[in-house]
Amino acid sequence: MVSMKETDTYELFYWPSIQGRGEFVRLALEEAGASYVDVARRPESEGGGVAAMMKLLHAPGAAPFAPPFLRSGGLVIAQTANILLYLGPRHRLVPGDEASRLHAHQIQLTVGDMVAEVHETHHPIGSSLYYKNQKPEALRRAELFVKERIPKFLSHFERALAASDGHYLFGDDVSYVDLSLFQLLQGLGYAFPRATAAIAPKVPELVTLCDRVRARKRIAAYLASSRRLPFNEDGIFRRYPELDAGATS
Amino acid sequence: MVSMKETDTYELFYWPSIQGRGEFVRLALEEAGASYVDVARRPESEGGGVAAMMKLLHAPGAAPFAPPFLRSGGLVIAQTANILLYLGPRHRLVPGDEASRLHAHQIQLTVGDMVAEVHETHHPIGSSLYYKNQKPEALRRAELFVKERIPKFLSHFERALAASDGHYLFGDDVSYVDLSLFQLLQGLGYAFPRATAAIAPKVPELVTLCDRVRARKRIAAYLASSRRLPFNEDGIFRRYPELDAGATS
Numbered sequence: 001m002v003s004m005k006e007t008d009t010y011e012l013f014y015w016p017s018i019q020g021r022g023e024f025v026r027l028a029l030e031e032a033g034a035s036y037v038d039v040a041r042r043p044e045s046e047g048g049g050v051a052a053m054m055k056l057l058h059a060p061g062a063a064p065f066a067p068p069f070l071r072s073g074g075l076v077i078a079q080t081a082n083i084l085l086y087l088g089p090r091h092r093l094v095p096g097d098e099a100s101r102l103h104a105h106q107i108q109l110t111v112g113d114m115v116a117e118v119h120e121t122h123h124p125i126g127s128s129l130y131y132k133n134q135k136p137e138a139l140r141r142a143e144l145f146v147k148e149r150i151p152k153f154l155s156h157f158e159r160a161l162a163a164s165d166g167h168y169l170f171g172d173d174v175s176y177v178d179l180s181l182f183q184l185l186q187g188l189g190y191a192f193p194r195a196t197a198a199i200a201p202k203v204p205e206l207v208t209l210c211d212r213v214r215a216r217k218r219i220a221a222y223l224a225s226s227r228r229l230p231f232n233e234d235g236i237f238r239r240y241p242e243l244d245a246g247a248t249s
Numbered sequence: 250m251v252s253m254k255e256t257d258t259y260e261l262f263y264w265p266s267i268q269g270r271g272e273f274v275r276l277a278l279e280e281a282g283a284s285y286v287d288v289a290r291r292p293e294s295e296g297g298g299v300a301a302m303m304k305l306l307h308a309p310g311a312a313p314f315a316p317p318f319l320r321s322g323g324l325v326i327a328q329t330a331n332i333l334l335y336l337g338p339r340h341r342l343v344p345g346d347e348a349s350r351l352h353a354h355q356i357q358l359t360v361g362d363m364v365a366e367v368h369e370t371h372h373p374i375g376s377s378l379y380y381k382n383q384k385p386e387a388l389r390r391a392e393l394f395v396k397e398r399i400p401k402f403l404s405h406f407e408r409a410l411a412a413s414d415g416h417y418l419f420g421d422d423v424s425y426v427d428l429s430l431f432q433l434l435q436g437l438g439y440a441f442p443r444a445t446a447a448i449a450p451k452v453p454e455l456v457t458l459c460d461r462v463r464a465r466k467r468i469a470a471y472l473a474s475s476r477r478l479p480f481n482e483d484g485i486f487r488r489y490p491e492l493d494a495g496a497t498s
Contacts, residue, residue: 079359082358110314120373140383
């Protein structure tokens with residue numbers, strides 16, 4: 001393995017126009033104050049753009065399956081939770097002991113499972129079809145997601161937070177999982193505003209955590225910057241009001 | 250963290266009547282020759298059964314979200330890929346260097362993504378509904394899964410194997426990922442026999458890998474034992490012939 005000097009710059013490869021799964025990595029890099037380039041958002045003339053990402057995706061040998069992926073020195077690391085598993089200890093975004101690291105990764109993987117289910121609410125038949133071509137199925141799926149899955153996932157995260165003896169999941173130091181929980185709640189609030197508002201009183205620890213993360217100096221600066229893309233209907237969290245209707249049924 | 254002596258016995262918690270996600274862990278434990286108890290398959294009168302699993306799932310504090318989970322000394326580790334991340338280095342089922350471990354975990358997570366999509370083929374609307382109540386949607390989803398997703402995932406794994414300079418993903422020593430790829434192919438062959446037979450000639454490395462894994466002494470003994478549950482229509486891989494029909498369209 002090629003080691004990376006502390007001063008080296010990470011290269012993040014992700015779709016340039018959406019928050020998507022890449023946002024979980026961006027938030028960790030921002031909180032860490034790490035030097036990174038969001039490659040696909042740079043001009044093609046400077047070696048950026050989607051073309052640069054595709055070049056790596058289609059490289060011979062063992063290429064990533066899909067974005068996001070991170071280049072760090074000689075390593076190319078894919079899968080969101082795997083990237084955070086790598087970044088966490090390097091930037092003190094997770095405690096040093098094995099039990100905490102495994103627990104952090106476990107919750108991160110469950111965040112990822114929920115994100116995948118969010119995607120399924122608007123693409124229950126297949127990601128190669130437009131939403132309009134799977135809308136009846138999406139309505140059925142989203143109704144169950146709002147009614148059953150949002151409460152199940154969020155109460156799980158709420159319990160994990162309640163078990164902590166500090167302001168964050170692992171005491172009083174923020175971890176990459178706290179950042180991801182913040183992002184998850186932002187996405188849910190965008191895509192399912194009614195359902196999220198309805199459940200908020202039942203998950204006070206999560207709501208407070210979001211406030212704490214949002215107020216952190218580097219995160220606040222990032223959220224106010226042009227580096228933070230707005231949510232939109234091309235990403236994973238999409239505001240299709242008809243899918244949020246189950247909240248009142 | 251409480252350390253575990255090499256001679257201690259792992260406790261695996263998973264549904265007692267299906268292979269499911271637990272099988273990826275079982276295969277790793279079997280190949281390692283590790284001492285383990287498949288807790289929910291033991292009698293309730295001896296502290297086993299689903300009741301023992303539920304007790305841990307509903308324990309106060311930060312409990313797992315879902316089975317499988319593994320108790321190892323004082324640790325309780327959930328999420329299939331996370332359990333394998335833990336077991337791999339302890340039983341030499343992954344090379345020691347960081348780059349290989351991250352790469353192994355990355356591919357394992359992609360195996361997990363495909364397994365989740367397999368589940369969606371028979372439950373595209375929600376896991377709380379019976380298959381018969383989401384069959385039209387399942388037919389649509391499975392057709393795309395067979396046509397687009399199976400080739401995309403399997404060609405990805407095939408490329409990763411082809412990039413290896415040995416018989417397995419990381420040379421000539423078997424890794425937990427090789428075992429998982431074997432299991433994935435067995436499941437696909439059970440659930441989608443026609444689609445799997447159709448694609449087999451295009452993924453020769455994967456087919457050869459399966460033969461090698463199946464012939465390993467401990468794996469062969471395990472597969473012939475009563476510890477190996479048969480596939481069935483309660484698990485993740487289900488043989489619903491109508492969902493395999495896309496193979497010929």
